[in-house]
Structure formats: C-alpha cells, structure tokens
Amino acid sequence: MKKVLFAFVLLVNFSSLAQLGSISGLITTELNEPLPGASITLAGTVRGVQTNAKGTYILKGLKPGQYTIQVSFVGYRTSKREVNIKEGKQQEVNFTLSDVTELQGVSVTAQSGVKGNSFLPQVNEYTITAGKKNEVILLDNLQANLAMNNSRQIFSRTPGISVWESDGSGIQLGVASRGLSPNRSWEFNVRMDGYDITPDPMGYPEAYYTPPMEVVDRIEIIRGASSLQYGPQFGGLMNFVLRKPDLSTKLVVESQNTTGNNGLFSSFNYVGGTAGRLSYTTYYQKRLGNGWRQNSYFNTDHSHGEVSYALSNKLKVGAQLTYMYTQSQQAGGLTDTEFAQNAQQSKRARNWFSNPWFIYALTADYVISADSKLSLKYFGTTAERNSIGFTKAITEVDPMGNRQVDRDFYQTNGLELRYLVDYKLGSWKNTVASGLRYFSGEIKRKQLGVGSNGNGMDFDIQGLYTRDLIFHNTNYAAFAETILRPSERLLMTIGARLEQIETHMMGQSGLSSSGTPLAATPSTRERSFVLLGAGAEYQVSSGTKLYTNIAQAYRPVLASDLLPPATTDVIDPNLSDAKGFNFDLGYRGELGNYLTFDVDYFHLDYDNRVGTISRTNSDGKIYQFRTNLGHSVSKGAEAYIEFSPTTAWLKASKMGNISVFASIAAIQAHYLDFKTTSVVSGKIVESNLAGKSVENAPEKINRYGITYSKKGLSLSWQISDIGQAFADASNTMAANAAATTGLIPAYQVQDVSGSYKFKKYATLKFGVNNLGDSRYFTRRSGGYPGPGILPADGRTWYVGLNVKFVN
Incomplete structure (x- = not known):
C-alpha cells in the first residue's frame, strides 16, 4: 500500500511539473550587443534571474497565467512587457534596452565614468530611505585592500567617517561619524543583511564581528534618521x-x-x-x-x-x-x-x-x-x-x-x-x-x-x-x-x-x-x-x-x-x-x-x-x-x-x-x-x-x-x-x-x-x-x-x- 501511495505522489508531482511553463530570451543594447548581468523580475512575485555572459536568461517552473516581465540594468531604461504563460510551453521574450543618458551626443553607459559611492532608492526593499542622508559603498567599484578590511580605503568616499586604525589585522571595525566615538563602531546600529550581528544592541553594541569585505557586495549607511525603523544608535544604520x-x-x-x-x-x-x-x-x-x-x-x-x-x-x-x-x-x-x-x-x-x-x-x-x-x-x-x-x-x-x-x-x-x-x-x-x-x-x-x-x-x-x-x-x-x-x-x-x-x-x-x-x-x-x-x-x-x-x-x-x-x-x-x-x-x-x-x-x-x-x-x-x-x-x-x-x-x-x-x-x-x-x-x-x-x-x-x-x-x-x-x-x-x-x-x-x-x-x-x-x-x-x-x-x-x- 505504501509503495502504491508513493508512486501516486510521484505521479501527481510529475504531472504538476509538466503543466508548468517557462520564459527565456535575449537582452541586448541598441547596438545589438548582449547585456550580461541585467535583472529580470516578474512583477508581484519573488521570482527573478539575471542574464548570463551571453545576455540570455531563462525562468522555469511558472504556473500558467498572465505575467508582467520587468528588465532593468544600471544606465538603461527599465522595460516592461506582458506575457501569457501556457501549460508546458516555453515563451521567448527578447528585450532591447535603450541608454538613459544622452548628453550632447555623448553616449554614457555604466561601463565608464564615476564608479564610486551611490545612493539608496526612496524605498530600499522594506525600508523607507526617502529624505534621509544615505550612502551605498559598492565594494566591487573600489580599488582597496579588501583582504585586510582596510577601513581607510573602504570608507574613503563616505564623508565624515572617522576610523580607528588600531587593529591592523582587520578583524574588528572601528568607525563612527559626526563626532561620535569609533569604539568598535558602537554608535552605529550594525547589521548584516538586515539583522543584528552585535553582542546586544540594547546593552553592549560593540561590533566584534566584521564580515570579510571580499564577500560584501555593498555597505548601506543611513545616518541618524534611521532610528525610526531600526532603533538605536545615534550614528544610524550600517548594514x-x-x-x-x-x-x-x-x-x-x-x-x-x-x-x-x-x-x-x-x-x-x-x-x-x-x-x-x-x-x-x-x-x-x-x-x-x-x-x-x-x-x-x-x-x-x-x-x-x-x-x-x-x-x-x-x-x-x-x-x-x-x-x-x-x-x-x-x-x-x-x-x-x-x-x-x-x-x-x-x-x-x-x-x-x-x-x-x-x-x-x-x-x-x-x-x-x-x-x-x-x-x-x-x-x-x-x-x-x-x-x-x-x-x-x-x-x-x-x-x-x-x-x-x-x-x-x-x-x-x-x-x-x-x-x-x-x-x-x-x-x-x-x-x-x-x-x-x-x-x-x-x-x-x-x-x-x-x-x-x-x-x-x-x-x-x-x-x-x-x-x-x-x-x-x-x-x-x-x-x-x-x-x-x-x-x-x-x-x-x-x-x-x-x-x-x-x-x-x-x-x-x-x-x-x-x-x-x-x-x-x-x-x-x-x-x-x-x-x-x-x-x-x-x-x-x-x-x-x-x-x-x-x-x-x-x-x-x-x-x-x-x-x-x-x-x-x-x-x-x-x-x-x-x-x-x-x-x-x-x-x-x-x-x-x-x-x-x-x-x-x-x-x-x-x-x-x-x-x-x-x-x-x-x-x-x-x-x-x-x-x-x-x-x-x-x-x-x-x-x-x-x-x-x-x-x-x-x-x-x-x-x-x-x-x-x-x-x-x-x-x-x-x-x-x-x-x-x-x-x-x-x-x-x-x-x-x-x-x-x-x-x-x-x-x-x-x-x-x-x-x-x-x-x-x-x-x-x-x-x-x-x-x-x-x-x-x-x-x-x-x-x-x-x-x-x-x-x-x-x-x-x-x-x-x-x-x-x-x-x-x-x-x-x-x-x-x-x-x-x-x-x-x-x-x-x-x-x-x-x-x-x-x-x-x-x-x-x-x-x-x-x-x-x-x-
């Protein structure tokens, strides 16, 4: 009986998978060049992928129905398109993205120009950052000694950040802003991927743990006004x-x-x-x-x-x-x-x-x-x-x-x-x-x-x-x-x-x-x-x-x-x-x-x-x-x-x-x-x-x-x-x-x-x-x-x- 039930469950699962559809395609620029790293998301869902080195993508396991595909990439206009997914079918949807900046006949793309700090959008995932002083430190854009977590270089473009350089090992980070104490960054609300990593932000907020900068994609800093959504400290949020x-x-x-x-x-x-x-x-x-x-x-x-x-x-x-x-x-x-x-x-x-x-x-x-x-x-x-x-x-x-x-x-x-x-x-x-x-x-x-x-x-x-x-x-x-x-x-x-x-x-x-x-x-x-x-x-x-x-x-x-x-x-x-x-x-x-x-x-x-x-x-x-x-x-x-x-x-x-x-x-x-x-x-x-x-x-x-x-x-x-x-x-x-x-x-x-x-x-x-x-x-x-x-x-x-x- 158990074998029959197991076989029935497998059959149901396989028949269910067979009904799912997928979307694939190619993302290019107006010059017909493939665009690797472009983000493809389905509006109103958690599903999303990025294009590979050839500019292609595929999204599998989609239930039949109407979807809105959104494609975005830094320096290009975001593009949206409606698509109808059918049972067991793979839909091909290609996009050509146009450059957002055309100044005096000079084509500017994300491949050149300024590659320093950036700013957070008005709404950053689940956080409101509109009207707030904020910075985004993009680690890939820095020429810095990331192997040693060199704070002097990492925070070089972030104004007002003081650094305690008393730990050459790079194990612990000591930074502060606006006249506050850099002691193990304890005047910042220090988080990783949005959650606490300090001993106790309520009673001992010293940051003894610092992730290796080689694996950090970015550092998000919201100054004092972050207190409304993150609580202590006076220095703001460092995520x-x-x-x-x-x-x-x-x-x-x-x-x-x-x-x-x-x-x-x-x-x-x-x-x-x-x-x-x-x-x-x-x-x-x-x-x-x-x-x-x-x-x-x-x-x-x-x-x-x-x-x-x-x-x-x-x-x-x-x-x-x-x-x-x-x-x-x-x-x-x-x-x-x-x-x-x-x-x-x-x-x-x-x-x-x-x-x-x-x-x-x-x-x-x-x-x-x-x-x-x-x-x-x-x-x-x-x-x-x-x-x-x-x-x-x-x-x-x-x-x-x-x-x-x-x-x-x-x-x-x-x-x-x-x-x-x-x-x-x-x-x-x-x-x-x-x-x-x-x-x-x-x-x-x-x-x-x-x-x-x-x-x-x-x-x-x-x-x-x-x-x-x-x-x-x-x-x-x-x-x-x-x-x-x-x-x-x-x-x-x-x-x-x-x-x-x-x-x-x-x-x-x-x-x-x-x-x-x-x-x-x-x-x-x-x-x-x-x-x-x-x-x-x-x-x-x-x-x-x-x-x-x-x-x-x-x-x-x-x-x-x-x-x-x-x-x-x-x-x-x-x-x-x-x-x-x-x-x-x-x-x-x-x-x-x-x-x-x-x-x-x-x-x-x-x-x-x-x-x-x-x-x-x-x-x-x-x-x-x-x-x-x-x-x-x-x-x-x-x-x-x-x-x-x-x-x-x-x-x-x-x-x-x-x-x-x-x-x-x-x-x-x-x-x-x-x-x-x-x-x-x-x-x-x-x-x-x-x-x-x-x-x-x-x-x-x-x-x-x-x-x-x-x-x-x-x-x-x-x-x-x-x-x-x-x-x-x-x-x-x-x-x-x-x-x-x-x-x-x-x-x-x-x-x-x-x-x-x-x-x-x-x-x-x-x-x-x-x-x-x-x-x-x-x-x-x-x-x-x-x-x-x-x-x-x-x-x-x-x-x-x-x-x-x-x-």
Whole structure:
C-alpha cells in the first residue's frame, strides 16, 4: 500500500511539473550587443534571474497565467512587457534596452565614468530611505585592500567617517561619524543583511564581528534618521549586504589568494549559483599574519552558507549560517616617548584576544500583490569575547606572573516582521513601511580571573572569577513610516517608533578577602518611549534632489553602566537612556555618469550622556556616583563629489577613463554641559566641560583620490588628511605618563592600489598602504588592548590573484 501511495505522489508531482511553463530570451543594447548581468523580475512575485555572459536568461517552473516581465540594468531604461504563460510551453521574450543618458551626443553607459559611492532608492526593499542622508559603498567599484578590511580605503568616499586604525589585522571595525566615538563602531546600529550581528544592541553594541569585505557586495549607511525603523544608535544604520547567489548561472567558483609583508596570507574561496527555484552561496576565508608591530599575530577563519528557495511565485524562504574564529596577539600600548623612538616596538608579549562568533538567520519573503509584501526574519547569535594578558599601565613592566582573564558569553535571539504597501490617497501615490520587533539578549560576564603565567592563548583560570554577572535585555518595538507624494517632484515622510526595553542585572560583584563570592545588588529597569521623525525630498532636476529630515534618537543604558567598578560606588537608580535628535539638510544627485555629489549640513543633539562624579555620603566618605551628566552637540558640513572628466568631455577616449573624488567633512563637536568632579586634598571640587571638544572627534576628515582605468587595468591613489583630536573630554594637551590622555595629532596618509584583468577569469590585485610610511596613531586606549598609544600600521604591501570560473 505504501509503495502504491508513493508512486501516486510521484505521479501527481510529475504531472504538476509538466503543466508548468517557462520564459527565456535575449537582452541586448541598441547596438545589438548582449547585456550580461541585467535583472529580470516578474512583477508581484519573488521570482527573478539575471542574464548570463551571453545576455540570455531563462525562468522555469511558472504556473500558467498572465505575467508582467520587468528588465532593468544600471544606465538603461527599465522595460516592461506582458506575457501569457501556457501549460508546458516555453515563451521567448527578447528585450532591447535603450541608454538613459544622452548628453550632447555623448553616449554614457555604466561601463565608464564615476564608479564610486551611490545612493539608496526612496524605498530600499522594506525600508523607507526617502529624505534621509544615505550612502551605498559598492565594494566591487573600489580599488582597496579588501583582504585586510582596510577601513581607510573602504570608507574613503563616505564623508565624515572617522576610523580607528588600531587593529591592523582587520578583524574588528572601528568607525563612527559626526563626532561620535569609533569604539568598535558602537554608535552605529550594525547589521548584516538586515539583522543584528552585535553582542546586544540594547546593552553592549560593540561590533566584534566584521564580515570579510571580499564577500560584501555593498555597505548601506543611513545616518541618524534611521532610528525610526531600526532603533538605536545615534550614528544610524550600517548594514553589510553580502554577495547574493548569482542568478544567471548554476555554478560560480571563485578563489582569491593574497600575500604581503609581515607574513600576510589570505585565501578567500566562494561557490554559488542558482538552479531553478534554488539559490545558494558558501564561502571560506583563512587569513593570518604577524602584524606590523612586534608581538602581533592574527589567525582567523570565516565561513558562511546561504540558501534560498522559491516555494511558489509568491513565497521565498531562506537560511544563513555564519561562523568566525579568531586568534589575535595584542601588542599593547606605548608611551609618547616610546612611540617617537620606535612605533613598531611592543612591551606586551603575552596579551591575547579571541572572539568566536556564530550567527544564524531564517528568512521568509511573501509578495501579497504588486503593491504589498511581507518580510519575516528570525536571527540569533552565539558568541564569546575572551582576553588574557597583563593590562596595567604601560609604565609598569610585566612581571611575567599570572595574567588577567576576562570572558563574555553572548546569546541573542530576535524576530522582525516588516510590511511594505503602496496605496493611494486621492491622487497621491504613497508608501507605508511598518513592522514589529522582538529581541532578547543575554550577556554572561566573567572578569578578573587569575590566568596562567605562560605566553600563549590560554583562558583557563585558577579559582573563581572576581566578577560573575548576568545581564539580560528584552526589547519590543513597533514602527511605521510613510511617504506622502503630493506631486511628482515633492514627497514628505512622517514616522514613529514605540520602544519598550527591560534590563536585568544579577550575579556576583566581587570576592571577599577570604575568597567568598559577594552577591551584586540585582537591578531591574523598565522603560517605554516613542521616537518621532519627519522629512521631505524635492526633485530639483531629473538627477538631483534636495532632502531634509529630523528624527529623535536614543542610546540605551549599557551593561557596563549598571556595573559599579568598586563595591563603594553607586549607580543612580534613575539612570536613563541617552536621548536626542538628528537633523539633516542636503542636496545630492547624479549628472549622467560623469558626476556624483552630496552636500549636506547636519546637527546631532546628544543629551543625557552617562558619566561618573564624586559625592560624599552621610559618614563624610567620598564615593563615585554614575548618573546622566552631559549634553553635547555635533554640527557641521559634509561633502562628497566624484567627477569623470573623460566621460564628460570625451566621446571615446583612447586614453581610458579618469575619475577624481573629494570627501570632505568639517565637524564641531562640543559639550554644552557636562558636570565633573575631582578630589583635591580630600575635598570634592566641581567643574564643567561646557565648551570643551568631544573626545575622539577630529574637526576635519578629508580624503581625496583619483582612479585611472583602461580595459583590464585600474589604478587608484588616495590621501587621507585628518585633523587633531583629544583623547579625553577634559581636552588634555600634554600626555600623562601612561599615555591614556593627551592630544591625538593630525596626520596624512596615502594609499595606492590597482588591479589588472588579464584573462576572462583572472584578475591580479595589488597595492601599497601608507605609501609614505607615516608614523601616526588614532587612539589612546584606557584599557585593553592598551593601555597607551596604539600605533597605526606603517607601510605595508599586498598582491593577490583572483580566479573566477562560471558554468
């Protein structure tokens, strides 16, 4: 009976497949040239493919019925056509796309001209970006050291981005914008493919995981106004979008192997493709080296797998798994004198760091109609942060005794449901993006353990950890934002976000003199609030727009803010989240394919900043009190312009293509109010930081560059010109003995890089970072992996070979 039933099921499936139809065809230009990489989608469905190298495509497994085919490609007019699919038939539908830009008789295509940053559309998948300051960094368009995640090059065209260059291994990213702290990018809401990848955005938003840039297709940045749809932080959203399965072929195999000085070796290997309704990708990267400084070493492994399947023309499901394992030896800090003598030296030979990271996600996309669709993402992280070393002031010599061990264990789970719908209000054609979010994060923090007295990476301890705490955050959110289009040129946005956050802290805060655990006072905080925002966009010409927005923002109280450094310290029971707003006013656009620009003014208001002051209790004893103390404002102007003179003025130049860019930011980040105290001769002396510059906030961040390309050759040069900054909020000029405070001097650094494609499947990549071998630093560290000055890398070189096969 079972065999008969099985045979019947197979028969039904085969008869059902036999009734399905397909569409195939050829996409060409007006010059009758095939157009590889063009996107073919069926309106109102999740189905889509890309043309292969010959410009052909095929869409299989389509139910009989009427469909609208849409074909698009950058630099060409989108074309649509109705087609009727019949049972078991293959329809041939060919398209000829026309060029969208015809300027003074000069034909401009996407194959030349400006190839730098781009902008997001008004609606980016399920997110409204209209009226917001945003950038899209296209990794394929960059000549950069992607094998080492070189942030200085990757963010070169993104104005106002400051970079901490204290981790030459490329394992962790430290960037910020508009006068905020670059500490592991914690003022950005960091995501990958739209979901969280940090330990806990509600309590510990430091970005310990950075995907290999060789697999990143683009980086989407939405400044402060992203708070309405993504929540914290003040810096906005930074979303790493990984390379998606190649829709034009069943199999793509790619291998990129890079070598360089200081023992650098990186091997990136990728496999992906599409077979009917199934798409898949997987990659593995191995990267290791000795680092530029003494006592530096890194060994990392990244692996990732992704699969998606169209269950029907309306529903697509997918899954992603990502794993990273790292070993990193930390060279530690230097004093100012040591840095001047030899920036490559190191006084810490036994400091190690490791952060195993496992990320998973399940996704579902459902197209309800041509005007509405749903997205559901379930995601989570299981990860660790482990360090061992001698972490006292750099002025103290390592006695080669037992080292300190600190370990964090992270477990997060989240769910986001997003709904996008186009609707009409009279003659207005409008859009609403809304959603619900649930997030649960747990941090198990074990600190001040007595580790081994050896030299290697060993996180075992003797006895108990001095601190053994658990932090738990639960977040519920509902959000909605709409675009109102009263005319073809003008649109307005308005939105709101409701947040509810529950924070709990419990565990062991210390050990008594006899080694007995001391229980921490359990702490619970619950709060609910609403964020509001609005914006507008006006189309000045076919390629340029004025935009403006204002949106409230917040930063949650961090787990570390709830932990007293000493048993005598006190945490304000009314300690609240930092709150404020972002404002933007700008003008951006593109003229043909020869000019891209974005100029804007910004104002970032950051209130309720957390700090610590001294107080006296009823017994007359002085203690430290952590509370909301400060208010700062960052304001200034940002400008990005990229221009291709050869594309603009020459029709078909034999000299190749030249593109120049400038990314400029002038920033004033100051405290309006920040109460501080100090103890002098046993008495508390009060002062205020009003008028002081915010720490780690250069007043200028300027980068310039030029790219030359001809056929398979492309060469780039860039210079970074960064202003001075202060390492502490008191704006100390002269460094202290431990080098943790003091001036961070201005610096300039140059990079050159290039590539040469000498076969259809082979590309040589090469470059020299810090061409002039400048000695500079971007960070004075107050703790691990310092303390002290953390020098940036001097001159380094790399060369790599990329080989790609397509079947």
